[in-house]
Structure formats: structure tokens, C-alpha cells
Amino acid sequence: MDGCIYKNKEHDVQMKEDISPKRILLIPLDPVHDVALKIINRRLKSRGHQTILLPPDLPLEEIIGRIIEIKNLNFILVSRTLSYGVAELLGKFIDMTEAANIRDRAKIVLGGKAVTSQLAAELGFDKGFGAGTDFEEIIAYIEDREYHKERGELLRKKISIPARYTYQYSNKEIKMLLNEITDEIIHWCQRKSSPAIERAKLREAMIDIHNDNNFSNEEKALKIKILKEKYISFCDDKIIRFYQEGLLPAKVRLLSPEEIDQLDIYIKKEKENINFKKMRHTQSIPLVFVQYGTGCPIMDIAHIKKSEVWGADGVFHFDPSWGARTEGLLEGVLSHEEDGSIITWENLKKIKSALHRETIWTIRAHRGLNTPETAVIAGKLGADLTKINMVYGSLNGGTDPERLMVDGIETIKYAAKYNMPFDEPTNEELGGVPAYKSFAGMLIIADLALRLKAKPILKPLFCYSPDAMITGKMDDNYIDYNVAKINCLRSIIDAPIWPGEPIGFMTHSEDRIQSSLTTALHSALAISLKVDAITIASSDEAYSKGTISLASRIDTLRAVQEVFRFIGKAEIKPTNKAKEYERDITKGIQKTLEAVARRGNFVAALYEGLLGSTQDGAYPGRGGRNTVREG
């Protein structure tokens, strides 16, 4: 699967010609809240049914009296919000209908916010409809036809994010500069390799053998053993100790077979009867992504399943920072006592098994010493997307620029091979690098990707960046500068844009309401700008002193859903400053690219700070320094 856009298919209700009109009595028992019943009344009437709507808040005896008078009734719909003493009233009502010999005249249905099937059964009703019931479901019940609850499922469909983009450049000068730069890069990286690249090749071979049914299990084991030996030779001591002595790093442990069994049972249960909440309203984009990486695959899966239910379109995996600094990957279903879930074939396989089939899955490979191997594993497991940005990874992610460029190019090739578009996070902006520089880096990588037949997705930040703070660009509002970013990129190239990670970065606080609200407002901007996707944080992500709670995750998903409803197809209007900032960013990008082109050596440009200097807060990483070899 190569990425996704969301298609909003409204499920058309097929009206059978032979649906006979019913006679329905509608009883609002609420003193005030009879809106729902009025809506149902209108819809039933429009479908040709006969309805009688009683006035609200009538005494029970009078209602019984009225029912006695009506002939040929098919349904009685009672609506009541539940509160203290109400359940007793409803039970008495049913008793009275039976005592008055009218119970059998019609099916008696209860509807209201707190109603469940169980409550309806307790109170003696024939059916109950509670919160979240579609009016269509009630009408289908009355018309005795099937209601497709999979509506939620029908609406969830993976489509390719880059599919509708041409990747054509509109800005000729920038295009030429980019081509010049990437020409050099492609030439530069020829015949260069690194331990990571070797490991990636070996890992790919091992997976292929494992999947090849032409070999017997013994043959497979033997072949893999040989490859594994070679693999280990490219690893760090920490990893070698694991393969040779079975010693896991500190704070890491294998899940026991019992735990894995329980996990499988949990996954099976969670996959049954998922009742998706509708995230979309009238717009099919942006897609909403959340990130997981609690350290434990069990918790990750719990978070993922709940996020799916609450409307997340996609999830992405974030791994521990020490993984980025260690040559080689571990194996097994591993749990980790700190942030980040360890990347192993088994962990990712387990997580994949838990995903709903239409949930988009991203594995990030954008920094560190294992990027190509991560992409291989992701590709082999059928991940939809990955994440690669060597500029960010080397200026802010701690990896050596030369090493990451070599690895990154290989990773991009794997991404292309496995049909995984990838997004390019520009989080160096959070370190202090001005957007125009990080965008320059992002565009270079994007152009490189296009040259290598991969599909890049641009990822500008919607954040209150240090640079914006210093230069005052967001003193008045958070809108203009973010609008400028998007419009600038769009004026340069026709490519997918996915703000993250997450949106609203640096605007969150410990206040859950404020945190949810700023995420929601930034998503309002996103939908107004019609970007392809957004990544949202849970409401406690910025400040959680431990693991993220499920409740706070739902906070923001719910908030974003509300925003989609609120905005619909409307737009947010920036001030004139947006245009001004847009021009500045474009000029800045061009200037930066010119400087890089002039330098004639991209990797050197990285080291020398042309894409983010130490003054900007960017520091070329050291991880993997001097591990690139020629030939």
C-alpha cells in the first residue's frame, strides 16, 4: 500500500419500493428535549410513514389514554434523557401499557442519551437507542431493513497521499538549483557504503529466506545463521552481546510467552466489533495521525486500537533515542522501560497484526544509525509510509552528516522499492533554525527522492518556533506565518504537504483544555488550508511526566473531530502579513540553495552550517562519524 488519502463516501440508503408505510406514535417524555423526536418525525414523514407526535411532558395516564385511542399502531417511540427517578418512571410506563392491555399493540422503543440495550431490557422496552445512534439506524429498524453499521468502516479507506500530485515545479530558479545540488549528491554517494547499509542488505536477505517456502525449516535456519554471523560483525558491542550471549540492554526485556498469548487474545477481541467514531465531516482531508511509542508493544497496541476507534486515520511508530545511536537492531518482542518502542522485526510484526486493515502505518527512519534497515523491515511488513530527512537527522538528530547522507540515500531507495512514500520532518526548526533554511533542506531531500523514484511528502512545522519568537513573526497570531509556509511551498512545487510533528508544537501547556484547544485550532488552520494530513499530540504529550494517558489522547482526537464539524468547507483568513512572510521564506530558500550550490558539496554544506548553523541551534551530529567507506 503506498500511502493514503481519505475518501468520504456517504453510504446511500437504498429505499426499497416495497417498504410499507408504518404508523408511529412519538412520545417525548422530556419536558424540554424533544428535538431528536422532532427530527425523526420529519424524516419518517418524508419517507411516507404516518406519525403522531404527542406534546412533551404529558402525564402517563394521559399518554396511556391516547395510545388506547389510536388504532393500527406499529411503533411507539419514547424519548427521555435519563436522570434521577426517570428509569422508574419508564418502567412504570411499560407496566401501565401492559396493565391497560395495549402492550402488544406496537413495538415500544426507548431513545435517549444514556440509553443502552441493557437498560432497555431492564425497563421492558422492545428496543433501545442511545448516544451515537444515527437517525438512519432508527429508521432502518422501523422499516425492518438492515442498517449497515459498517458505515464507519466504509468511510475508512486507504488511498495514496501523493497520488493526486504531479511534483511539477512552478519555481524555475529553485528547480534548477535543486537539480544542481542533487546531481552532486548522487554523484558523491556512488560506491559509498556504511555498516548500516550492509546490515540492511543482510536483513533483507534474511527476511527473504525466512519467507521462501522453497527451503525447508532446517535449510532456512542454516542460511539465516550464516547471514546473522555476518550481520553481527557490523554491530555495536551492546548488540553483539545480545546475539551471542542473549544479554539485553538495560531496561529492556522480552515479553514472556504468556504475555504474548494474552496480547494476541486482546488483539483478537479488540478487532471484533470496532465501532468507529466518525472523524470526518464534509471534507475528506486532512488525515489525522497520532504517534505511539510507549516503550511497550502491549500499551502501544492499546493506544493504537483506541485511537483508531476515536478517528485516527494513521499511526506512526517512534523508537527510542538510544536506538539511533547504536549500530544494529535487536530481535524479539521487546518491552522497554523508557520512551520509544524498540524497532525489531517481531515488535513491528506484532503491532502490524493489531492494526485495522485501513489504518495507515508509518515507521520512522529519519535519523540514527539504522535507517536503511528500518526501511527494509517496514517495507517487508507492508508499512504504508516511512519518514526520512537526512538534514534534520544530522543537524538536530545527532547523526553524522556524511554517514546519514549515505544511509539516507539508501533508505530512500528502499522506500521507493517498497512503495512507501515518506514524509520529511523539519524539526530542526524547533532547535532554532529559521524555516527558510529547513525548507531548503527539505526541498533538497525531496528533489533527491524524485530523482530516485521515491515519493516525498513535505512536512513543514506548525509551531511556535524559536526563530518566530525571536523575529516576532507570531507576535500577533499563529496563523500568518503558518499560512505563509504552506503557500510558499505550494508556489514552488506541487507536492503533498503534511504539517507535523505535532501541530501546535511549543504552544501546548500543562492545561489539558488549553493543550487540546491549541491542537484543535491548528487543525482548523490545516483543514482551512486543505493540507493532506496532520499529526496531533495527545493533550499531555508536551508535558507528561511519564507515559501518555489514553484519556488525553482521546482529548485531542475528539477536539479535532469537533473542529472538522465546525469548519466544514469554510476557511480562515490570514492578514496581509502572510503574503509578506511567504515572500521572505521563498527568498530565503533561494538564497540558501544558492549558497549550497555554490559550495558544490552538500555534505560539506551540512557540516559548515549552510542549512542550519550552530548559531541557529543546529549541530552536526557525531553518531557514526567516520564509518563511511568507499568502494
Add this chain to the structure above:
Amino acid sequence: MIKDKTRVIGILGTAKNTGKTTTLNFLLEWLNRKGINVGLTSIGYDGEDIDNITGLPKPRIFIQKENIIATAEQCLLSIEDKKVIEIMEKTTVYNALGEIILGKGLRKGLVVLAGPNKGRDLQIIIHQLKQQKVEIILVDGALNRMLPLIYCDALILATGASRNTDIDLLVDETESITRTFNLPLRQKAKISNQEILSYQKKIMVLKQDRPIKKLDDYSLLSERTLNNLIDVINDEDFEEIYIPGIIQDLILKKIAKDYSKLFQGKTILINNPIFLLVGSRDIRHLKDLIEKISNSGISIKTLYNLPILAVTINPFYPKYSRLRKDSYEMGWIDGYQLYYKMKSKIFIPVINIMGEESNKLLTVIKRFLKNTID
């Protein structure tokens, strides 16, 4: 002809958390220990882990091997459920959760009971349970509903603090209920009570055991229906008036107040004491109303008896916590006082189901079973 020996006992709770389910479990345990084949169902939904409304822990129904239950198929979905209950057959009776099935206990375990929600369906389920050769059928009641229980042979009334934390008011109400269930049976008449029922189900005016007038109404629910009745009987010489449906207590009051002369010496016939309770807005004062009617020289008799075997009381109630918004905590009233005051007014065995004397309930049930299985 095989005499139908199976007895059906219904458990009527006056509110949630009155100990209905505790009583049920208690009885069930004893019956199982005695090796008596038990059938089990509910007219509501019983067996949730926490109370739907208050969030406090609730007991669930604990069945044993060979018990036969009638419950919604949807309540037996988990792997655990399938180990406890074997589905025997579908009943074609439905409730809000779907089709009800008959199941047999494979081993000890907890079940959720969600059975037929109306009387006619309960009749069918009882019939189907009887075909499974059970000796006793327990029917668990539901919140504020009692009509379907007219198909039981006897009731146990469960009440307690969660109905009313004021002991005096609670005892008053319980007295009203037991008094109502104690209304005299219509007896020694030329036509049987059965025959009266076989007539068209409308309000009937009877003289010398024959219907002389019939109304269009089924219940006395309003002034209008009362006036209809008055019009019909005004110049008639009648003895009994049979009301198959609801008699609203306000209407009864009006009869006692404005029409006592007309009804003096006559009998108001009801189908079952439950109908009087269903029509009552103020159960607590029902006993006073019955007294007033009686003092006016008017008889109230019932076609069917539904004896209350015992009253179980529960001093626990869900206390609404102001400190924690919208939540409840466990509260208790004086169980001792409740017991003694109840005993002094009620002439049926009173039992604190959580107390030391709970075995008294078993004595009552044993006596009942003995009297009916001869």
C-alpha cells in the same frame, strides 16, 4: 393427566439495590444444594458487574450445573460464557437484546439474565422451561415493573433503604403492598373466575354472576372512563363490577368520595392485586385508600391470588455523593430498626437477607413447596 407441579416464584424488587439479586442467588444456592431442578429467568436485565446508574458493585447471578436458564443469546457471547452455558434451543421470544434462548448450566459460573419483557412472553418461557422438567422456576423482577409477574404462583418482595431511607415511610409502603396482595379472593360464585376472564376483555357489570352491561373501556384511567361507568350503572341493579385493567388510585378515591352511595354493598373486582399497584401513584397511601373503600361499604375482591411468601429487607442504599459530583457511595440505614418496625406491621415473614436469620426464607420456601407439591 400429569399435574403440573412446577412452581413459579417471582422476585419483586421495589427499587434497584433492594437485594433482589442477592435473594435470588441465595435461593438458587439452596435449591441447588437440595438437588432441586431449577429454571431461571428475568423480566429485566440482571447480572451487570456494576450498576448501570450508580456505578456501585452489583451481585451477578451464580448458577450451577444443570440449571436451566432463559436469557438473551447476546448475553452468552464470551469464551467464558460458552464454558458455563450450553445453548439448548431458541425460544423465538425476543427482548431488547435479541432472541432469548434456553441454556443449560455446564458447570458453576456467573451469568447475565435478560429474559422476556412482557407477561405473555413470560408465559411462553415458563411453558418452555416446564418442558425441561424443572421443579421450580425463579423469575427475577426488574426495576419498577411487576405486571408480567402475574404469571407467577407466588412472590418474594424485596425492599429496602434504596427505596426510601426513611424507615417509617418504607414500612408504610411495604404495608400497603402486602395489604394489597392480601385482598380477598372472589369465591363461592355461580360462575367461576375463569369464566369471567373468558369474556371479552372489557369492564363488565355483573348481576347474579352474569354480565349485564359491558363498556368499551378496559381500565379506569381517567374521569372520562369513570363517568362512562357511572352512566352505565346509574340506574342498574348490579352486584359486581369487573375491571380487567388499571384502576387509578385517584379514580378509586373519587369513587369513595363522590359515589360511595352508588357502590355501597357492591364489589369491585380486579384481576390481580398487581393491577391495583400499577395504577397507583401513591403506593404508600394505598392501604388507607383500601380502608376508606372498605369503610364505605364497598368490597374489593380479586380473581387471582398472588401470595407474597416473604419480605426481604436490605438496609443498604446508594448514597449520592455531593463531594464527588454525580457519583454514589455505599450508605446504610439502621438495619435493626428497619427489621423490627417492619415486623411489627407486616404479617408475612420479614427477613434481612444479609443477616443471620436469612435461613428463615428457606423455611418459608420449603413450606410453600410442600403445600403445593402433594
